[in-house]
Amino acid sequence: MTLAVETKNLTKVYEKQHGWRLTGAELVTASAGLAGVESVTAVSGVNLAVSQGELFGLLGSNGAGKTTLTKMLCTLVVPTSGTAKIGGYDLKQTGAIRATVGLVVSNERSFYWRLSARRNLMFFAAMHGLFGQTAVTRVNDVLAAVELQNVAERRFGLFSSGMRQRLAIARSLLHQPTILFLDEPSRSLDPTATCHLHELIQGLIVAQNLTVFLITHDLAEAEKLCDRVALIHQSQIQAIGRPVDLRQQLQPQRRYRLTLDRWQQDVAAELKGLLPAMQLDAVHHELSFWASERDGLVTAVLDRLRAHQIDILTITATPPSLEEVFAHYTHETGEMMGDEG
Numbered sequence: 001m002t003l004a005v006e007t008k009n010l011t012k013v014y015e016k017q018h019g020w021r022l023t024g025a026e027l028v029t030a031s032a033g034l035a036g037v038e039s040v041t042a043v044s045g046v047n048l049a050v051s052q053g054e055l056f057g058l059l060g061s062n063g064a065g066k067t068t069l070t071k072m073l074c075t076l077v078v079p080t081s082g083t084a085k086i087g088g089y090d091l092k093q094t095g096a097i098r099a100t101v102g103l104v105v106s107n108e109r110s111f112y113w114r115l116s117a118r119r120n121l122m123f124f125a126a127m128h129g130l131f132g133q134t135a136v137t138r139v140n141d142v143l144a145a146v147e148l149q150n151v152a153e154r155r156f157g158l159f160s161s162g163m164r165q166r167l168a169i170a171r172s173l174l175h176q177p178t179i180l181f182l183d184e185p186s187r188s189l190d191p192t193a194t195c196h197l198h199e200l201i202q203g204l205i206v207a208q209n210l211t212v213f214l215i216t217h218d219l220a221e222a223e224k225l226c227d228r229v230a231l232i233h234q235s236q237i238q239a240i241g242r243p244v245d246l247r248q249q250l251q252p253q254r255r256y257r258l259t260l261d262r263w264q265q266d267v268a269a270e271l272k273g274l275l276p277a278m279q280l281d282a283v284h285h286e287l288s289f290w291a292s293e294r295d296g297l298v299t300a301v302l303d304r305l306r307a308h309q310i311d312i313l314t315i316t317a318t319p320p321s322l323e324e325v326f327a328h329y330t331h332e333t334g335e336m337m338g339d340e341g
Helices: 066-073 094-100 117-127 132-145 161-172 191-207 219-225 243-248 265-274 297-307 322-330
Strands: 003-017 028-034 037-051 055-059 081-086 101-105 179-183 211-216 228-233 236-241 254-260 279-281 286-291 312-318
Touching: 003 066, 003 211, 037 066, 037 211, 037 236, 055 066, 055 191, 055 219, 066 081, 066 179, 066 211, 094 101, 101 161, 117 132, 117 161, 132 161, 161 179, 161 191, 191 211, 191 219, 211 219, 219 322, 228 243, 228 322, 236 243, 236 322, 243 322, 254 297, 265 297, 286 297
Parallel strands: 055 211, 055 228, 101 179, 179 211
Antiparallel strands: 003 037, 003 081, 028 037, 228 236, 254 286, 254 312, 279 286
C-alpha cells in the first residue's frame, strides 16, 4: 500500500509569553513548568496513514486542531515534534511537498475581484512558473475540470459563492498536485452548490488521480464523501475508520422507532421508568429509544404495550449515525460543532 500522507506522533506546541493574547478553543493550555511561559498544545501525537487515491476526512468541532494539523501537512506550520511524509517527502522538503499538494481554504479572499476567472488563473499560473502557451493550456484544462470554462471571462466579483469555491479548486490544480487538501470547502455554500461541489470532488479524484484530504465539521458531508474519517477532539485523534465501521463500534446499541395505533398517558409514565431518555411524539403516536438486544429493554417495552392492548403498526431499528459516533467520542452533539479550527 502506497501512502500519500503518513504521520507519526505529530505534535504542535506553542509557547505563550505573558502579555500575549491568544484566542480559540484549539489552544489547550498546559503548564510547562517555566516561569512566565505557558505551553499551548494545538495538535498532540497524531498518527495517520492515508492511502493514495483515498478521500480521507478529518472531522472535528471548532478548535479541535484541524487547521493546525492541515497547515503542518502543507508545510505552513513547523511541528514541535514527530514526523510526517507527504507524497513520500519528509516535512523538511518543503519545496517538494508544495509541488505535490494543493490547498483550498474556505472563504477564499486572494482572488482579484476586478479580473476575470481566466486572468486570475493566468496570474497564479505565472506564480507556479507557467507561462505562454503552457499556462494557457493548463488554465483551460483546470477551468474545464471544474466546469467553469463557459464563464471564464466573467469577473470574479460577479461569481456566486459556489463558483468562487470551484475557481479556488481550479487554482489549486494548476501545478498538477497529487494530494489536495480541502479545508471546509462547503462552509459558506447553499445546499445546491454544496451538492455540486461534492460531485465535483468525487469526479476529480478519478479524473485527476488525486488523493483528497477533506477537513470538515460537517458530519453529513464526511459520511457522504469519505472512504475513512479521523475524529479529532481537543488536539488528539480519537478514532479512525470507515464511517460504517465507526458506527458498528457502538453496536449493539440501536435506535428503535415504533409507530403505535394509539397512545395513553399512563403507558407513557410506565415506559418512562424503563426508558428515561425515550422520545415521544404523542400526536403521531411515535416512540423512539436506544437499546441493545441483549439488555431486554425492547422485550420489556413490547410487553408493556401489549398489556395495554396497544398495537404496533411499524417498528424499525437503525444503527448509530456518524453524528452519534462523534458525540460518543467527544461528548458533543452535531448542533454544537463549530465551523472553525
